Amino acid sequence: MSIELRILRQDTADSAPYWEEFKVPESGRNMNVIACLMEIQLRPVNKAGKKVNPVVWESNCLEEVCGACSMVINGRPRQACSALVGHLARPIVLRPLSKFKVVRDLVVDRSPMFQALSKVRAWMPMDGTYDLGPGPKISAAQAERIYTFARCMTCGCCMEACPQYGPASDFIGPAPLAQANLFNQHGSGALNKEERLAQVMDRGGVADCGKAQNCAKACPKEIPLTEAIAELSLETTKQMFKDLLAKGTPQSFGGPA
Amino acid sequence: MSKFIVVGGGLAGLMASIRLAEAGQEVQLFSIVPVKRSHSVCAQGGINAAANIKGENDSPDIHTYDTIKGGDFLAEQPPVKEMCYAAPSIIYMFDRMGVPFSRTPEGNLDFRRFGGTLHHRTAFAGATTGQQLLYALDEQTRRWEAEGRVKKFEGWEALSVVRDDSGACRGLCAVELTSLRVQTFPADAVILASGGPGQIYRQSTHSMVNTGSIISSVFQQGALYGNPEMIQIHPTAIPGNDKLRLMSESARGEGGRVWVPKRRGDGRPPREIPESERWYFLEEKYPRFKNLVPRDVASREIFHAAVDLGLGVDGGMVAYLDLTHIDKATLNRKLGGILEIYEKFTGEDPREVPMKVFPAMHYSMGGLWVDYEAKADGFLNRQSPRNQSTNIPGLYAIGECDYQYHGANRLGANSLLSCVFSGQLVAPAVQSYAKNRKGGDASSAVFESERKRWEERLDSIGRMDGPENPFALHRELGEVMVKEVGIVRENAALGRALAKVMELRKRWSKVACVDSSGWYNHPKLFVNQLHNMLVTAEAIVRGAIERDESRGAHYKPAYPERDDERYMKTTIAEYDPGEIKLSFRPIDASLYKPVARHYD
Numbered sequence: 001m002s003i004e005l006r007i008l009r010q011d012t013a014d015s016a017p018y019w020e021e022f023k024v025p026e027s028g029r030n031m032n033v034i035a036c037l038m039e040i041q042l043r044p045v046n047k048a049g050k051k052v053n054p055v056v057w058e059s060n061c062l063e064e065v066c067g068a069c070s071m072v073i074n075g076r077p078r079q080a081c082s083a084l085v086g087h088l089a090r091p092i093v094l095r096p097l098s099k100f101k102v103v104r105d106l107v108v109d110r111s112p113m114f115q116a117l118s119k120v121r122a123w124m125p126m127d128g129t130y131d132l133g134p135g136p137k138i139s140a141a142q143a144e145r146i147y148t149f150a151r152c153m154t155c156g157c158c159m160e161a162c163p164q165y166g167p168a169s170d171f172i173g174p175a176p177l178a179q180a181n182l183f184n185q186h187g188s189g190a191l192n193k194e195e196r197l198a199q200v201m202d203r204g205g206v207a208d209c210g211k212a213q214n215c216a217k218a219c220p221k222e223i224p225l226t227e228a229i230a231e232l233s234l235e236t237t238k239q240m241f242k243d244l245l246a247k248g249t250p251q252s253f254g255g256p257a
Numbered sequence: 258m259s260k261f262i263v264v265g266g267g268l269a270g271l272m273a274s275i276r277l278a279e280a281g282q283e284v285q286l287f288s289i290v291p292v293k294r295s296h297s298v299c300a301q302g303g304i305n306a307a308a309n310i311k312g313e314n315d316s317p318d319i320h321t322y323d324t325i326k327g328g329d330f331l332a333e334q335p336p337v338k339e340m341c342y343a344a345p346s347i348i349y350m351f352d353r354m355g356v357p358f359s360r361t362p363e364g365n366l367d368f369r370r371f372g373g374t375l376h377h378r379t380a381f382a383g384a385t386t387g388q389q390l391l392y393a394l395d396e397q398t399r400r401w402e403a404e405g406r407v408k409k410f411e412g413w414e415a416l417s418v419v420r421d422d423s424g425a426c427r428g429l430c431a432v433e434l435t436s437l438r439v440q441t442f443p444a445d446a447v448i449l450a451s452g453g454p455g456q457i458y459r460q461s462t463h464s465m466v467n468t469g470s471i472i473s474s475v476f477q478q479g480a481l482y483g484n485p486e487m488i489q490i491h492p493t494a495i496p497g498n499d500k501l502r503l504m505s506e507s508a509r510g511e512g513g514r515v516w517v518p519k520r521r522g523d524g525r526p527p528r529e530i531p532e533s534e535r536w537y538f539l540e541e542k543y544p545r546f547k548n549l550v551p552r553d554v555a556s557r558e559i560f561h562a563a564v565d566l567g568l569g570v571d572g573g574m575v576a577y578l579d580l581t582h583i584d585k586a587t588l589n590r591k592l593g594g595i596l597e598i599y600e601k602f603t604g605e606d607p608r609e610v611p612m613k614v615f616p617a618m619h620y621s622m623g624g625l626w627v628d629y630e631a632k633a634d635g636f637l638n639r640q641s642p643r644n645q646s647t648n649i650p651g652l653y654a655i656g657e658c659d660y661q662y663h664g665a666n667r668l669g670a671n672s673l674l675s676c677v678f679s680g681q682l683v684a685p686a687v688q689s690y691a692k693n694r695k696g697g698d699a700s701s702a703v704f705e706s707e708r709k710r711w712e713e714r715l716d717s718i719g720r721m722d723g724p725e726n727p728f729a730l731h732r733e734l735g736e737v738m739v740k741e742v743g744i745v746r747e748n749a750a751l752g753r754a755l756a757k758v759m760e761l762r763k764r765w766s767k768v769a770c771v772d773s774s775g776w777y778n779h780p781k782l783f784v785n786q787l788h789n790m791l792v793t794a795e796a797i798v799r800g801a802i803e804r805d806e807s808r809g810a811h812y813k814p815a816y817p818e819r820d821d822e823r824y825m826k827t828t829i830a831e832y833d834p835g836e837i838k839l840s841f842r843p844i845d846a847s848l849y850k851p852v853a854r855h856y857d
């Protein structure tokens with residue numbers, strides 16, 4: 001048996017995309033999309049039998065935990081390593097995420113997502129890593145809730161699915177918003193909640209969300225993104241009133257952005 | 258202010274970067290993948306620390322002893338002691354960073370049991386502990402990046418180090434993945450934190466970038482390699498054709514039972530095989546440690562049951578790992594994440610059906626040889642520039658790519674610990690080194706010649722147009738390593754493996770680069786990585802041939818006993834283009850006397 005693939009390729013960041021078809025041998029029901037791409041490396045010819053450069057893609061863990069291998073598979077943004085061919089309609093159609101700049105073939109530049117994490121200060125403001133004893137006690141339920149959101153692997157599937165996010169918009173996107181909300185609620189992170197809220201109240205912050213919930217449905221880790229965004233909205237509104245009452249402007253970050 | 262280069266942004270590299278940034282130093286951090294996607298995310302089970310909050314009288318001393326015994330008395334003892342004493346403070350540091358460690362009903366940190374100890378000593382965060390620890394360090398690193406103290410070079414691959422005329426390391430040579438531009442970077446010291454070499458074995462549990470290529474490269478530049486033959490085969494991986502995914506030891510820590518059918522060729526579905534016809538071989542043979550014997554022991558027993566006795570499930574090297582006796586709510590709470598992985602990748606629900614597991618290459622205890630400086634009390638001198646230093650002045654190694662902490666076998670959940678600990682230890686070491694370093698700036702000629710060497714090498718790889726496919730060669734290498742250099746090692750088989758590796762090295766010169774692009778050409782870089790993997794493979798096989806004894810993960814039926822007289826020594830490999838040279842170096846075993854290693 002063989003598997004047919006249709007892949008949207010692009011040679012460089014600014015060249016035109018084109019479709020190419022491949023046929024690879026099927027090897028067992030646990031075969032995933034990455035294994036198909038590896039087959040192309042072993043025999044880099046297209047369906048027409050022409051020798052071509054093998055398709056390039058990004059992956060690392062191969063167990064859906066590193067977030068590297070996101071691509072659009074049969075129309076749906078998801079991880080290629082957990083996409084088993086036995087469950088996919090044929091031909092399998094692969095294309096790069098469309099909300100990020102293509103580097104080559106299926107590789108895209110997701111650095112805007114990492115920059116967004118900087119922007120919302122997604123970290124604990126700790127004094128230092130030297131020994132200062134344990135952190136605060138927290139309940140098992142609270143730890144589990146934090147864990148749910150802390151599993152975000154910056155894969156970008158939610159960003160791809162969000163109708164508001166894209167090159168033409170300032171919207172920061174669901175994943176960084178959920179991270180902002182996580183740090184607002186948690187341990188010493190709550191200490192700079194106001195600074196974080198100020199960032200998401202900016203243009204491109206939480207008010208831009210159309211609440212379509214596409215993001216949560218797309219997340220391979222089933223992170224309840226809309227819940228986080230709703231909480232953040234509420235907090236931002238509260239903060240706006242606070243700021244109005246204080247007749248101040250929203251506090252901005254100290255230090256380098 | 259000094260300038261340091263860190264290669265690798267897994268737990269080890271990020272910890273070192275943060276500590277250096279905190280000390281006011283300037284750090285350049287290189288990583289092939291965005292650091293948040295480093296292999297450390299894969300760690301599931303947990304991280305060890307004898308915090309003793311389970312009322313079991315655990316202590317760092319017992320942790321030290323378990324680690325040394327678990328490693329079958331091959332590890333240098335003082336660094337292990339220093340690490341185990343530092344462990345509780347490491348857990349607390351992560352706690353303050355906001356890692357959602359699993360909690361007891363009272364809100365304290367929870368600890369679970371792992372292999373090779375009788376204590377509850379493993380802190381964990383759901384089923385993705387490594388991910389949670391890595392994210393915490395990633396966040397802190399981003400904070401330092403925002404402050405301008407750390408500069409990241411993500412999407413760069415380190416190729417080699419730059420050495421001056423005296424042989425000291427003065428910087429790094431690296432290539433950008435997109436543009437394929439080769440550049441050198443001067444630094445006061447270089448720290449390698451590039452992880453393990455799992456890709457040398459076919460379908461290991463490692464991530465794709467774990468080729469160990471840069472380690473092999475500096476080995477070829479003269480760095481010594483310690484205990485290359487000590488490769489850990491994890492007893493419980495799950496099937497998959499691109500990779501064998503791990504079924505964490507925590508499954509056994511939470512009560513999972515390993516068994517095979519008592520009758521050869523019993524083809525019944527596992528649930529239909531009655532209790533009396535199942536052989537729980539680990540529980541029977543090791544009544545004290547049961548299913549939580551160390552990994553080398555468990556892997557050998559599965560091999561024995563499946564291959565020697567022919568009782569393997571479906572006739573293969575497969576056993577059942579059974580959780581179906583535990584209620585579903587508990588399973589979901591304690592093991593949810595790893596059970597999802599099993600379900601996602603095999604399509605079967607492990608809460609209903611016993612899992613099929615088999616051994617897979619998982620970890621390299623061996624790695625770059627590194628030094629340390631002990632004090633009279635058995636602890637380390639934390640300020641010594643010798644700690645984590647390779648034999649090349651100014652070149653340091655930490656994390657899975659060093660050989661230091663696990664001897665002949667690593668205990669579960671001790672690796673995350675050694676990564677973080679060595680990351681902490683190296684920071685004062687390189688600062689002491691930089692402060693005391695004599696001689697001025699290296700001449701620009703040494704940088705230029707290293708850059709040229711790599712530019713030419715990559716160009717010549719780009720022109721390679723032979724009949725061999727590099728990815729196919731990689732598979733052949735991986736297959737022979739799994740087959741001949743795995744759980745059970747026979748000198749004849751090792752001889753075959755060595756011949757095969759040498760043959761592959763010859764055939765390497767006949768590969769085609771496969772990709773003609775001048776942009777993001779992954780195959781081009783892979784051809785170089787493949788060459789380097791073949792060199793490391795030679796060291797692994799030669800090390801295995803040379804060590805005629807059985808110790809930890811290195812098991813030779815022809816020499817079933819441990820031979821402390823001859824081999825309680827580190828295997829030191831030294832590169833030679835003709836044939837890698839091996840020698841043995843005695844270890845400091847002054848803290849704990851070697852005893853026979855029993856777990857029954």
Ligand SMILES: Cc1cc2nc3c(=O)[nH]c(=O)nc-3n(C[C@H](O)[C@H](O)[C@H](O)COP(=O)(O)OP(=O)(O)OC[C@H]3O[C@@H](n4cnc5c(N)ncnc54)[C@H](O)[C@@H]3O)c2cc1C
Nearest residue numbers: 265266267268269297300302303415452656657670672673
């Ligand atoms: C599936 C699995 C589960 C595990 N579970 C546990 C567990 O529960 N507990 C435990 O203690 N241990 C566990 N381990 C072991 C542990 O995860 C690893 O040993 C550890 O994470 C290694 O960390 P590291 O920092 O040394 O390197 P890694 O996390 O492997 O990071 C290596 C870094 O180096 C970079 N790099 C590599 N080469 C280059 C180069 N040439 N140039 C630039 N950058 C480079 C990579 O991009 C990456 O950033 C597990 C391992 C596996 C495979």
Ligand code: SF4
Nearest residue numbers: 162209210212213215
């Ligand atoms: S709910 Fe908001 S963030 Fe999510 S997809 Fe819709 S618009 Fe985007």
Ligand code: SF4
Nearest residue numbers: 152153155156158219
């Ligand atoms: S929230 Fe989910 S989909 Fe979005 S980046 Fe994180 S893991 Fe990916």
Ligand code: FES
Nearest residue numbers: 060062066067081
């Ligand atoms: S390769 Fe890591 S998520 Fe798929």
